[in-house]
Amino acid sequence: xxxxxxxxxxxxxxxxxxxxxxxxxxxxxxxxxxxxxxxxxxxxxxxxxxxxxxxxxxxxxxxxxxxxxxxxxxxxxxxxxxxxxxxxxxxxxxxxxxxxxxxxxxxxxxxxxxxxxxxxxxxxxxxxxxxxxxxxxxxxxxxxxxxxxxxxxxxxxxxxxxxxxxxxxxxxxxxxxxxxxxxxxxxxxxxxxxxxxxxxxxxxxxxxxxxxxxxxxxxxxxxxxxxxxxxxxxxxxxxxxxxxxxxxxxxxxxxxxxxxxxxxxxxxxxxxxxxxxxxxxxxxxxxxxxxxxxxxxxxxxxxxxxxxxxxxxxxxxxxxxxxxxxxxxxx
Amino acid sequence: xxxxxxxxxxxxxxxxxxxxxxxxxxxxxxxxxxxxxxxxxxxxxxxxxxxxxxxxxxxxxxxxxxxxxxxxxxxxxxxxxxxxxxxxxxxxxxxxxxxxxxxxxxxxxxxxxxxxxxxxxxxxxxxxxxxxxxxxxxxxxxxxxxxxxxxxxxxxxxxxxxxxxxxxxxxxxxxxxxxxxxxxxxxxxxxxxxxxxxxxxxxxxxxxxxxxxxxxxxxxxxxxxxxxxxxxxxxxxxxxxxxxxxxxxxxxxxxxxxxxxxxxxxxxxxxxxxxxxxxxxxxxxxxxxxxxxxxxxxxxxxxxx
Amino acid sequence: xxxxxxxxxxxxxxxxxxxxxxxxxxxxxxxxxxxxxxxxxxxxxxxxxxxxxxxxxxxxxxxxxxxxxxxxxxxxxxxxxxxxxxxxxxxxxxxxxxxxxxxxxxxxxxxxxxxxxxxxxxxxxxxxxxxxxxxxxxxxxxxxxxxxxxxxxxxxxxxxxxxxxxxxxxxxxxxxxxxxxxxxxxxxxxxxxxxxxxxxxxxxxxxxxxxxxxxxxxxxxxxxxxxxxxxxxxxxxxxxxxxxxxxxxxxxxxxxxxxxxxxxxxxxxxxxxxxxxxxxxxxxxxxxxxxxxxxxxxxxxxxxxxxxxxxxxxxxxxxxxxxxxxxxx
Numbered sequence: 001x002x003x004x005x006x007x008x009x010x011x012x013x014x015x016x017x018x019x020x021x022x023x024x025x026x027x028x029x030x031x032x033x034x035x036x037x038x039x040x041x042x043x044x045x046x047x048x049x050x051x052x053x054x055x056x057x058x059x060x061x062x063x064x065x066x067x068x069x070x071x072x073x074x075x076x077x078x079x080x081x082x083x084x085x086x087x088x089x090x091x092x093x094x095x096x097x098x099x100x101x102x103x104x105x106x107x108x109x110x111x112x113x114x115x116x117x118x119x120x121x122x123x124x125x126x127x128x129x130x131x132x133x134x135x136x137x138x139x140x141x142x143x144x145x146x147x148x149x150x151x152x153x154x155x156x157x158x159x160x161x162x163x164x165x166x167x168x169x170x171x172x173x174x175x176x177x178x179x180x181x182x183x184x185x186x187x188x189x190x191x192x193x194x195x196x197x198x199x200x201x202x203x204x205x206x207x208x209x210x211x212x213x214x215x216x217x218x219x220x221x222x223x224x225x226x227x228x229x230x231x232x233x234x235x236x237x238x239x240x241x242x243x244x245x246x247x248x249x250x251x252x253x254x255x256x257x258x259x260x261x262x263x264x265x266x267x268x269x270x271x272x273x274x275x276x277x278x279x280x281x282x283x284x285x286x287x288x289x290x291x292x293x294x295x296x297x298x299x300x301x302x303x304x305x306x307x308x309x310x311x312x313x314x315x316x317x318x319x320x321x322x323x324x325x326x327x328x329x330x331x
Numbered sequence: 332x333x334x335x336x337x338x339x340x341x342x343x344x345x346x347x348x349x350x351x352x353x354x355x356x357x358x359x360x361x362x363x364x365x366x367x368x369x370x371x372x373x374x375x376x377x378x379x380x381x382x383x384x385x386x387x388x389x390x391x392x393x394x395x396x397x398x399x400x401x402x403x404x405x406x407x408x409x410x411x412x413x414x415x416x417x418x419x420x421x422x423x424x425x426x427x428x429x430x431x432x433x434x435x436x437x438x439x440x441x442x443x444x445x446x447x448x449x450x451x452x453x454x455x456x457x458x459x460x461x462x463x464x465x466x467x468x469x470x471x472x473x474x475x476x477x478x479x480x481x482x483x484x485x486x487x488x489x490x491x492x493x494x495x496x497x498x499x500x501x502x503x504x505x506x507x508x509x510x511x512x513x514x515x516x517x518x519x520x521x522x523x524x525x526x527x528x529x530x531x532x533x534x535x536x537x538x539x540x541x542x543x544x545x546x547x548x549x550x551x552x553x554x555x556x557x558x559x560x561x562x563x564x565x566x567x568x569x570x571x572x573x574x575x576x577x578x579x580x581x582x583x584x585x586x587x588x589x590x591x592x593x594x595x596x597x598x599x600x601x602x603x604x605x606x607x608x609x610x611x612x613x614x615x616x617x618x619x620x621x622x623x624x625x626x627x628x629x630x631x632x633x634x635x636x
Numbered sequence: 637x638x639x640x641x642x643x644x645x646x647x648x649x650x651x652x653x654x655x656x657x658x659x660x661x662x663x664x665x666x667x668x669x670x671x672x673x674x675x676x677x678x679x680x681x682x683x684x685x686x687x688x689x690x691x692x693x694x695x696x697x698x699x700x701x702x703x704x705x706x707x708x709x710x711x712x713x714x715x716x717x718x719x720x721x722x723x724x725x726x727x728x729x730x731x732x733x734x735x736x737x738x739x740x741x742x743x744x745x746x747x748x749x750x751x752x753x754x755x756x757x758x759x760x761x762x763x764x765x766x767x768x769x770x771x772x773x774x775x776x777x778x779x780x781x782x783x784x785x786x787x788x789x790x791x792x793x794x795x796x797x798x799x800x801x802x803x804x805x806x807x808x809x810x811x812x813x814x815x816x817x818x819x820x821x822x823x824x825x826x827x828x829x830x831x832x833x834x835x836x837x838x839x840x841x842x843x844x845x846x847x848x849x850x851x852x853x854x855x856x857x858x859x860x861x862x863x864x865x866x867x868x869x870x871x872x873x874x875x876x877x878x879x880x881x882x883x884x885x886x887x888x889x890x891x892x893x894x895x896x897x898x899x900x901x902x903x904x905x906x907x908x909x910x911x912x913x914x915x916x917x918x919x920x921x922x923x924x925x926x927x928x929x930x931x932x933x934x935x936x937x938x939x940x941x942x943x944x945x946x947x948x949x950x951x952x953x954x955x956x957x958x959x960x961x962x963x964x965x
Contacts, residue, residue, distance in 0.1 A: 194892060197896075197909070204907065221825070226898060259826055260826065263826045265829075265852060265855045266898075267854045267881065267896055269882070270878065270881070278826045279830075
């Protein structure tokens with residue numbers, strides 16, 4: 001059995017749901033909720049980059065935060081390296097934090113404007129009491145070099161750096177505790193294209209050097225395509241497709257995945273665009289359509305889709321899809 | 332090292348040649364350029380000097396009475412003399428000396444009252460904003476109750492309860508302003524909590540105290556600084572009002588408001604006894620307001636050009 | 637070739653700050669013909685947005701000022717007309733679509749009021765007539781049930797819908813030129829595709845010209861006919877869109893295209909060819925060619941003098957010393 005058939009699962013998610021209750025106006029109002037994540041089962045294999053794509057409101061960022069227990073899931077189980085994360089005591093959780101970290105999207109609000117670069121990157125070391133003060137400083141300088149910042153700037157403040165450099169600081173902060181898993185929440189979306197490339201290269205180099213596992217959340221299909229090993233697609237809180245990268249981009253099964261791939265603008269002036277795009281707007285996560293969430297915009301909608309939720313099934317080896325078009329034809 | 336030389340960021344951060352400055356420091360530098368705010372700062376400094384060096388600046392003892400020299404006019408009037416440059420009151424006390432010593436009291440009132448409001452207000456606001464839920468509700472409803480009363484009325488009630496004295500007036504003024512600070516801090520805490528850097532600190536394992544004191548509160552300083560400065564001004568005004576009503580500084584303390592009250596009966600006979608204390612109040616309040624406005628502009632989150 | 641609708645010649649917009657003069661737009665020229673789409677593409681700080689604001693004369697003065705150049709709109713130099721006349725042109729003959737639909741619409745007014753405002757102002761329509769036209773416009777931009785949606789507040793609409801409302805407002809007075817500043821950047825990919833298609837259709841139906849400002853080369857490839865690439869306030873390359881993508885000349889343009897994942901025939905998970913370094917600060921531009929610090933082909937000439945716009949192929953301009961001898965080939 002190859003490793004691909006029996007992967008080492010660093011993270012296992014089962015039935016994750018995250019609902020945000022919304023208070024209704026009237027006295028007799030029914031309490032409704034924003035179903036940000038509505039039943040996600042997902043594994044993240046050690047050493048891989050799992051891309052998670054979807055548009056706004058699909059719940060991908062929420063999922064990342066739930067995995068890190070920055071927000072408790074409404075329902076579901078999370079296993080990290082075999083251990084039940086939700087059953088951990090706060091001390092155990094404190095220790096677990098060293099093994100998983102996050103890089104945020106906005107280089108401006110993700111750094112404390114009143115902390116120096118050294119303080120930001122070294123904070124994790126300080127919190128977990130790693131080494132002496134001078135040892136920590138040494139380590140911070142080393143990390144700064146690794147992420148492409150000059151160590152002399154260790155006492156400068158975030159506002160003195162450009163967007164790309166600030167993202168590097170964020171990467172350095174995530175690396176400091178030598179985690180195994182890093183959730184990359186749209187880490188390059190706020191950067192200029194030429195800087196994006198620098199940071200993407202950095203992330204890939206670091207993954208190789210430090211044997212990191214990434215959950216790469218993004219709405220940018222071309223970036224995800226470049227960096228991921230496997231890709232999962234989310235729509236309104238649910239996974240609709242999951243496959244190896246090549247397979248997903250070459251043979252997308254779910255109509256939403258296809259629409260996404262078609263809609264993405266390609267920097268190639270010779271391609272004539274097939275302008276048969278998706279109609280309609282994304283439904284609100286406050287009142288998602290019944291049955292398959294995508295049925296309101298799906299060009300292949302059938303009656304069944306309006307009433308029942310298709311199961312997430314392995315239609316081909318290692319290619320999962322949630323769609324009635326394929327439920328009867330599972331290999 | 333994994334990044335190639337070609338990918339080292341070629342550019343130093345802006346102002347690499349200059350010293351690195353924290354955002355607060357940069358704000359202060361911006362403040363320096365605001366002439367009006369600097370005028371306010373000068374005024375305040377003058378009062379501060381007056382307050383600190385009163386015994387050396389004042390020509391006379393503020394409490395020394397000289398019934399022989401009652402109601403002397405200021406020096407530029409016909410019968411005025413240089414012995415009493417601003418004249419005397421109905422007890423023959425030198426007005427200039429009393430005004431100078433009065434600045435001590437006003438500064439003290441400002442410091443004590445603002446410290447009380449700042450401390451308790453920040454505590455209340457931070458706890459309410461950070462923990463939310465029912466704690467938030469209870470604290471903020473308490474604040475609402477305080478705010479429901481006109482501040483001067485509430486201060487009067489407190490002083491009446493505690494007994495009229497300058498110390499109690501300071502406490503009353505401090506207590507009455509707590510809600511203002513609580514609201515500001517709560518709002519800031521809520522805003523900062525949602526920012527990614529706070530979530531990142533949580534992901535690193537930071538516990539609540541660290542989150543509040545290292546991350547959130549330092550970033551709530553801007554509106555607090557502005558409110559503190561302006562709060563100084565209102566504290567001085569309110570102290571003067573309470574003393575005017577006889578509930579604050581008791582005679583013969585040379586507090587400006589008390590002097591106003593005292594001089595009220597003398598308006599027609601000795602305008603100087605009323606005017607100069609009033610002008611002092613005006614200038615002090617003006618100084619703090621100008622500085623406060625300047626600080627508000629300098630600390631405006633337009634830090635990104 | 638038809639007469640150009642808009643001709644910008646030698647535009648210079650500088651910002652005078654305490655820390656020095658920022659040359660946000662420095663000697664930029666281009667022209668747009670009626671019914672065509674010109675895209676100005678570049679990264680943040682390149683001056684593309686300032687250019688569009690300059691055309692509309694919406695530059696905050698101080699600290700900004702248009703220090704030189706001509707902006708000929710149908711032959712009239714917009715830099716020389718009165719503010720009153722300019723106001724009658726804005727929203728009327730030239731209209732603008734902004735990036736953030738969330739903040740471009742006034743949250744306290746209903747959609748009908750915001751569209752009617754433009755109509756009443758420029759076309760002196762009465763209330764009822766303006767309402768009808770507003771509904772019609774919403775229909776044109778593809779909003780379902782426009783008769784009821786016209787009474788909505790902005791917060792009741794999704795991002796894509798709000799952008800359509802913005803487009804409706806821009807179209808209201810049948811403008812000849814529409815300036816679209818990053819119109820789809822804040823939108824989801826599937827909505828972006830819809831909006832771009834809408835803009836194309838409207839352009840074809842009304843004959844208006846579009847000046848599209850964007851950083852997204854994919855959007856440029858799909859919607860523009862003519863492209864101007866800007867860097868540090870200057871035009872560094874200009875060409876028809878096919879020419880630009882098939883044969884990019886300027887090292888910056890080439891670097892940009894190679895930075896985009898998925899464009900070159902790369903193997904899986906290879907490293908992207910990133911442009912090293914960062915954009916120089918506008919307050920502190922290098923001598924000579926502004927791209928010299930980051931250019932792998934830079935040689936002595938590049939450090940001393942800034943190249944002019946050369947034309948190595950017809951209709952394809954590039955500001956680079958590499959092409960000095962190849963002019964007119």
